[in-house]
Amino acid sequence: MSSSKLETDKQAGLLQGKVCVVTGSSSGIGKATASGLAALGATVVLACRDFVRGELARQEIVRESNNQNVSVDLVDLARLNSVRSFADDLRQKFSHLDVLVNNAGIYSSKRVVTADGFDATFEINHLAHFLLTNLLLDLMKASAPSRIVNVSSEAQSRGHINFNDLQGGRKYSGWKSYSQSKLANVLFTYELARRLEGTGVTANCVHPGTVRTNFARSNGGLLGLIVRLFAPLMLSPKQGAKTVIWLASSPEGAHSTGKYFSKQSEIKSSKESYDLEVAKHLWDVSCELTGLGQV
Numbered sequence: 001m002s003s004s005k006l007e008t009d010k011q012a013g014l015l016q017g018k019v020c021v022v023t024g025s026s027s028g029i030g031k032a033t034a035s036g037l038a039a040l041g042a043t044v045v046l047a048c049r050d051f052v053r054g055e056l057a058r059q060e061i062v063r064e065s066n067n068q069n070v071s072v073d074l075v076d077l078a079r080l081n082s083v084r085s086f087a088d089d090l091r092q093k094f095s096h097l098d099v100l101v102n103n104a105g106i107y108s109s110k111r112v113v114t115a116d117g118f119d120a121t122f123e124i125n126h127l128a129h130f131l132l133t134n135l136l137l138d139l140m141k142a143s144a145p146s147r148i149v150n151v152s153s154e155a156q157s158r159g160h161i162n163f164n165d166l167q168g169g170r171k172y173s174g175w176k177s178y179s180q181s182k183l184a185n186v187l188f189t190y191e192l193a194r195r196l197e198g199t200g201v202t203a204n205c206v207h208p209g210t211v212r213t214n215f216a217r218s219n220g221g222l223l224g225l226i227v228r229l230f231a232p233l234m235l236s237p238k239q240g241a242k243t244v245i246w247l248a249s250s251p252e253g254a255h256s257t258g259k260y261f262s263k264q265s266e267i268k269s270s271k272e273s274y275d276l277e278v279a280k281h282l283w284d285v286s287c288e289l290t291g292l293g294q295v
């Protein structure tokens with residue numbers, strides 16, 4: 001048997017018996033991540049908002065990975081009650097949770113207000129994942145060693161947390177709202193890792209690269225046009241998912257926490273992302289907005 005075949009066979013069982021949840025796995029980086037985790041033997045829950053898109057992704061992932069243990073569970077990250085029901089459902093179905101990938105995200109050139117009354121980018125990209133993670137933390141601590149991977153973006157480097165107008169209600173810019181939300185992903189990861197010290201649960205975040213997905217495609221804005229024009233030069237979703245899968249599954253990934261990665265290497269994030277006061281304040285505000293109380 002060749003050494004590469006041996007390596008593939010060894011890897012195939014790496015996540016056997018592990019339960020992994022991936023948000024936004026109906027397309028793009030999330031779907032490729034879910035497929036990669038399924039190929040490593042995991043039981044994978046596709047956290048999707050639309051059953052048909054989720055089911056189509058599930059069938060493709062089962063075919064690709066040759067793993068039947070892939071299911072769709074519905075969650076609309078634009079509704080915090082839906083996040084709560086999803087977390088309850090997950091707790092009923094599984095006695096352990098080994099990997100949570102907070103991946104779903106949007107870019108919106110126009111301000112969209114959700115039924116909860118939040119800016120959609122802020123709620124979907126940050127608040128909903130903040131709530132979901134906190135609701136699942138007990139289960140993840142009981143399942144330790146376990147891992148949380150947050151999909152951020154290099155857009156974080158241009159982001160600023162504007163506590164005076166977090167929801168863009170006074171002055172909205174699609175780019176500012178998106179980069180703020182991606183900086184929030186990094187600040188959340190670092191603060192979470194500090195709070196999880198000694199629990200055996202790790203939290204890291206990722207810039208996946210510039211990836212050819214549905215991301216920002218339907219937006220009428222400049223970004224939508226750029227994304228459509230430069231699509232052929234971008235990474236494939238499989239390439240974009242590589243670092244996420246590596247952090248979620250590899251022995252090397254197990255040793256790191258509170259870090260930001262690109263191309264399977266640690267990189268520095270923006271100066272603001274290391275500000276402990278901003279991280280603490282964002283945590284407290286997020287608790288208040290999600291109705292979590294102090295955690």
Ligand SMILES: NC(=O)c1ccc[n+]([C@@H]2O[C@H](COP(=O)([O-])OP(=O)(O)OC[C@H]3O[C@@H](n4cnc5c(N)ncnc54)[C@H](OP(=O)(O)O)[C@@H]3O)[C@@H](O)[C@H]2O)c1
Nearest residue numbers: 024026027028029049077078104105153210211213214215
């Ligand atoms: N593509 C890039 O170049 C790039 C670069 C840096 C970072 N990222 C980050 O990568 C992550 C994944 O994006 P992608 O590029 O793979 O884009 P994508 O193909 O548009 O995937 C986004 C996923 O999020 C889901 N989603 C959107 N709104 C949701 C909601 N309310 N509730 C539940 N799920 C929802 C989408 O579901 P539907 O199928 O139902 O729409 C889809 O599965 C995002 O966090 C993005 O910020 C992407």
